[in-house]
Structure formats: C-alpha cells, structure tokens
Amino acid sequence: MDIIDTFNQQKKNRVKYTVWALIFFLPALLIKYYKESIADMFALSASFSIYLQVFALLLQTVGLVLIFFTYKNSKCPSCTKIAGSGWNVKECKSCGQKFT
Numbered sequence: 583m584d585i586i587d588t589f590n591q592q593k594k595n596r597v598k599y600t601v602w603a604l605i606f607f608l609p610a611l612l613i614k615y616y617k618e619s620i621a622d623m624f625a626l627s628a629s630f631s632i633y634l635q636v637f638a639l640l641l642q643t644v645g646l647v648l649i650f651f652t653y654k655n656s657k658c659p660s661c662t663k664i665a666g667s668g669w670n671v672k673e674c675k676s677c678g679q680k681f682t
C-alpha cells in the first residue's frame with residue numbers, strides 16, 4: 583500500500599474513532615449534568631448516583647482511548663509525525679508529503 587492509500591485509510595479510521603468517541607462521551611456528559619434527574623426519573627436512591635458517576639467515568643475512559651486512536655491515525659505515514667488537524671489534511675505539515 584502506498585503512502586496516499588495508507589493515509590486515506592487512516593482518514594476513514596479517524597472519522598470512525600471520532601464518531602465512537604462522541605458516542606461514549608455524550609452519555610457521560612449527560613449523566614454528569616443530569617444524574618439527579620436520571621435518579622429521579624427511575625426512582626433510584628441517592629446512593630445509586632455514585633454508580634451512575636462510575637458508569638460515566640467508564641464511558642469517558644473509553645472515549646479517551648478512542649481519542650488516542652484518532653490521534654494515532656493522524657500521523658503521517660511518511661515521517662510518522664502528526665500530519666495536521668481537521669478532517670481534510672491535504673499534505674503533511676511536517677515533511678510536506680502530499681496525500682492527494
């Protein structure tokens with residue numbers, strides 16, 4: 583696989599991992615801000631909110647791991663430095679390798 587193919591594959595991975603990171607982060611944020619309401623809604627005892635917090639923390643941890651994978655897939659296949667930020671990186675900001 584050449585550098586352009588490799589980078590295009592990484593681009594797909596970046597999108598995938600970012601979407602998954604959001605899927606894990608959003609409920610974590612919702613739990614953090616609405617844990618009282620959630621506990622009320624399901625008529626849960628106050629002590630149950632600690633489990634909700636632990637659950638939110640777990641979701642956030644998974645989200646962070648996914649962000650790490652996103653970061654790993656931002657590396658230039660040519661020089662292994664971060665090629666740039668954003669979705670549409672056209673060339674490596676470190677070595678100038680073109681990706682299109």
Ligand SMILES: [Zn+2]
Pocket residue numbers: 658659660661662663665674675676677678679
């Ligand atoms: Zn590079």
